[in-house]
Amino acid sequence: MTTRATRGPRRRTVVALAVILAVLSAFVVRLVDIQVVSANEHVEDSLQVGKLGSTVTLPGNRGSIVDANGTVLASSVTVYDAQLDPMLIASLEDDEDDPPKTSWSEAADMIAAITGQDADDLRAGVAATLESDPASRYLPLKKGLSTEKFLELRDLGLVYLDMLPRETRVYPNGAVAGNIIGYVDSAGVGQSGVEQLEKQCLSPVNGERTYLRGKDGNIIPGSDRTVAAENGGSVQLTINSDLQWYLTQMISEEAQKMGAKAGTVTVVEVKTGKIRAAAEWPAMDPNDLNSSSPEDWGTRVFGSWFEPGSTFKAVTAAAVLDAGAADLNTTVSANGRETFPNGAVINDPFRHDTYQYRLAGALIDSSNVALSKFGTLIDAQTRYDYIQKFGFGQETIGFPRENPGLVHPANAWDSQTLYTTTFGQALTVTAPQVAGAYQAIANGGEKIDLSLIESCTLDDGTVVDPEAPKREQVVSEQTAAEVSRILENVSVQGGLSQQIEVPGYRVASKTGTAQKADAGGYIAGKYFTSMVGFAPVDDPQYVVVVTLDEPTKVVSSAATASAFQQSMTQVLKTYRVSPSTVPMDELLPKFE
Amino acid sequence: MSRQAATAAALLPEPIAPAPGAPRRLKPVTAPARRAKPKLAYALIALGGAAAIGIAQIGLSLAITQDSFVLADLTSQQRELDLQASALQDDLAGTSSPQLLATKASELGMVVAGSASYLRLSDSTVLGPNTGADGKSTIDPNGSGAVYNALLNQKADAAAAANDAEASANDTADAVDPNLPPPITDGLPSPTTR
Numbered sequence: 068m069t070t071r072a073t074r075g076p077r078r079r080t081v082v083a084l085a086v087i088l089a090v091l092s093a094f095v096v097r098l099v100d101i102q103v104v105s106a107n108e109h110v111e112d113s114l115q116v117g118k119l120g121s122t123v124t125l126p127g128n129r130g131s132i133v134d135a136n137g138t139v140l141a142s143s144v145t146v147y148d149a150q151l152d153p154m155l156i157a158s159l160e161d162d163e164d165d166p167p168k169t170s171w172s173e174a175a176d177m178i179a180a181i182t183g184q185d186a187d188d189l190r191a192g193v194a195a196t197l198e199s200d201p202a203s204r205y206l207p208l209k210k211g212l213s214t215e216k217f218l219e220l221r222d223l224g225l226v227y228l229d230m231l232p233r234e235t236r237v238y239p240n241g242a243v244a245g246n247i248i249g250y251v252d253s254a255g256v257g258q259s260g261v262e263q264l265e266k267q268c269l270s271p272v273n274g275e276r277t278y279l280r281g282k283d284g285n286i287i288p289g290s291d292r293t294v295a296a297e298n299g300g301s302v303q304l305t306i307n308s309d310l311q312w313y314l315t316q317m318i319s320e321e322a323q324k325m326g327a328k329a330g331t332v333t334v335v336e337v338k339t340g341k342i343r344a345a346a347e348w349p350a351m352d353p354n355d356l357n358s359s360s361p362e363d364w365g366t367r368v369f370g371s372w373f374e375p376g377s378t379f380k381a382v383t384a385a386a387v388l389d390a391g392a393a394d395l396n397t398t399v400s401a402n403g404r405e406t407f408p409n410g411a412v413i414n415d416p417f418r419h420d421t422y423q424y425r426l427a428g429a430l431i432d433s434s435n436v437a438l439s440k441f442g443t444l445i446d447a448q449t450r451y452d453y454i455q456k457f458g459f460g461q462e463t464i465g466f467p468r469e470n471p472g473l474v475h476p477a478n479a480w481d482s483q484t485l486y487t488t489t490f491g492q493a494l495t496v497t498a499p500q501v502a503g504a505y506q507a508i509a510n511g512g513e514k515i516d517l518s519l520i521e522s523c524t525l526d527d528g529t530v531v532d533p534e535a536p537k538r539e540q541v542v543s544e545q546t547a548a549e550v551s552r553i554l555e556n557v558s559v560q561g562g563l564s565q566q567i568e569v570p571g572y573r574v575a576s577k578t579g580t581a582q583k584a585d586a587g588g589y590i591a592g593k594y595f596t597s598m599v600g601f602a603p604v605d606d607p608q609y610v611v612v613v614t615l616d617e618p619t620k621v622v623s624s625a626a627t628a629s630a631f632q633q634s635m636t637q638v639l640k641t642y643r644v645s646p647s648t649v650p651m652d653e654l655l656p657k658f659e
Numbered sequence: 660m661s662r663q664a665a666t667a668a669a670l671l672p673e674p675i676a677p678a679p680g681a682p683r684r685l686k687p688v689t690a691p692a693r694r695a696k697p698k699l700a701y702a703l704i705a706l707g708g709a710a711a712i713g714i715a716q717i718g719l720s721l722a723i724t725q726d727s728f729v730l731a732d733l734t735s736q737q738r739e740l741d742l743q744a745s746a747l748q749d750d751l752a753g754t755s756s757p758q759l760l761a762t763k764a765s766e767l768g769m770v771v772a773g774s775a776s777y778l779r780l781s782d783s784t785v786l787g788p789n790t791g792a793d794g795k796s797t798i799d800p801n802g803s804g805a806v807y808n809a810l811l812n813q814k815a816d817a818a819a820a821a822n823d824a825e826a827s828a829n830d831t832a833d834a835v836d837p838n839l840p841p842p843i844t845d846g847l848p849s850p851t852t853r
Binding site: 214218285319359639640 | 758788
């Protein structure tokens with residue numbers, strides 16, 4: 068059968084089939100490649116390169132900032148920037164066959180009534196634009212229109228009026244905590260405060276939507292691809308906005324009463340280190356930056372440093388007691404003015420004869436000379452180490468543009484500085500640092516790092532807690548108790564006891580007055596006064612620091628007394644702190 | 660063909676040749692065999708099936724398109740409601756602020772007092788200052804220390820503008836042209852006689 072005659076056609080058939088199969092399989096391979104392997108790329112190509120589909124960016128919203136109780140302090144809203152198309156207006160007006168339902172002149176009246184502009188100005192603006200460029204398609208009308216205005220304008224149904232949405236920030240409480248919250252620039256990037264500090268949590272991730280439209284404008288089923296936008300997370304602060312409002316209002320009144328340049332109040336919870344209020348005057352309203360001067364746009368609480376003066380004496384006392392160099396009965400002799408063996412001259416704020424001061428008396432009378440002698444019972448390096456442990460010279464929470472203060476190392480202290488550092492001169496601090504140090508004293512010697520951010524709640528509901536604050540026993544419990552007792556005696560036996568009394572509560576406090584300095588040294592008559600304290604002493608709950616910059620009506624530490632008393636009263640009331648039930652220990656004697 | 664295949668073919672038994680004289684089994688065909696009549700039912704089933712598939716396809720496609728319209732409709736409703744919600748939200752901004760609350764409270768004569776007193780239930784002791792508020796506020800929310808809130812100011816400005824507009828509208832309505840005689844409201848004027 069396999070004759071030469073039959074072999075020829077069969078071979079041809081086989082070859083033909085093979086060729087067909089080869090071509091077919093090539094097609095199959097290509098088909099699989101198109102439909103399966105690189106299907107996504109081709110779909111994207113078709114939508115984008117082919118210009119068949121439309122792609123819109125779905126903007127995510129920036130997250131909100133809320134206070135400790137969930138009160139919204141900052142949130143995002145959409146506003147609209149309206150613009151006109153002068154060329155379209157002209158071409159519609161000129162169309163005699165089909166004149167517009169509403170003539171431009173009437174429309175201008177209606178637009179002006181809604182936007183609150185002058186209709187004549189509008190008409191003139193359009194005319195002027197057309198005159199300079201008849202093909203102009205852009206004339207800004209008004210920026211930042213609210214949704215209400217947007218709806219009214221939209222309902223006019225004018226084709227030449229375009230309104231572009233834009234996200235903006237609203238701060239419902241205005242200047243309450245404005246300096247802490249900060250503000251964003253026109254691109255929505257945080258420029259100061261929490262808006263900058265928590266940018267990672269607050270920033271949204273934009274989404275995208277791509278689709279094809281049919282001739283009637285409806286989206287063709289199956290062509291719609293959406294990558295959803297991720298809104299920014301919501302930041303919860305430890306701040307209590309009601310307390311913050313009261314303290315802002317109060318310090319503003321007090322600072323003006325005292326003729327001061329500025330004032331701050333900082334409140335820290337003793338058991339947690341959480342900052343419950345950080346008020347200041349002059350305050351900034353992030354809704355309207357121009358209503359405040361640019362120097363008030365930052366925060367004085369974290370950003371401005373000062374020489375603490377006598378409030379620092381509690382730190383020296385704690386160091387000396389904790390190192391075991393002295394106890395409550397140790398005495399030093401101090402005159403109102405003394406020259407020390409190394410040549411340093413130290414003055415007390417008032418003249419007096421030589422007293423045999425105990426530590427309590429030295430703080431009650433705020434004797435610089437006595438503190439210099441107590442402070443130098445331990446060597447400079449040990450004292451420096453304690454100052455470091457209490458948190459001075461370091462940022463507290465890493466707030467944007469936070470000032471770390473300045474504490475020179477012990478080996479850089481000269482003969483005068485060796486003594487002045489015992490009573491808070493020749494070093495600079497910030498109010499939160501002082502609050503942090505007193506928090507440690509009030510909390511049995513355990514210092515808890517301050518915190519301002521409670522948590523970040525992501526768009527999907529995940530709660531991200533910040534790292535737990537560091538806890539460190541900086542002085543012994545006994546030392547802390549002794550210093551607390553001294554500070555309570557300062558409140559009770561000091562000259563301001565009447566002014567700072569909070570009925571029902573045992574309060575520990577210390578005032579501080581430091582002369583302001585510039586490059587040339589101390590400036591006569593210009594003081595920075597502060598007062599720090601905590602209550603109730605039998606179970607300390609809150610530390611309050613009040614500062615006034617250059618008070619002029621009263622230049623002594625008494626300037627801050629009223630503000631401190633009102634702050635402490637309000638703090639204890641806000642948190643329903645139970646009045647003291649344990650009576651005070653017997654008064655400590657000042658002298659031997 | 661290779662030599663091996665040729666050898667294999669050579670080894671096959673000889674094909675049996677037809678016996679001479681036997682009648683030939685193949686005859687020429689005189690007429691084509693009658694074809695069986697095709698069954699109509701099969702054709703109908705096939706056509707019906709195709710039609711059913713086609714109709715189902717069109718139906719599904721229509722349903723999807725219809726859904727697309729409904730979706731577009733609902734989406735635009737949703738957008739509209741969102742806009743209204745955000746317009747209302749805008750109205751509320753600032754109204755919840757402590758500044759406004761304090762101002763309103765002080766208008767009602769309320770004060771921010773000093774320390775609070777507490778009643779301890781276990782022994783009926785009053786802790787704290789044990790006095791009531793003395794009617795003096797520790798702060799003045801309307802004074803020079805008022806905490807600024809641009810949102811409230813905008814609202815106040817807007818309200819004032821609205822009042823002005825209303826007042827001026829009333830003015831124009833009440834304005835009387837002095838050249839016209841006074842309107843007759845109580846019947847024709849007549850001299851009063853006693």
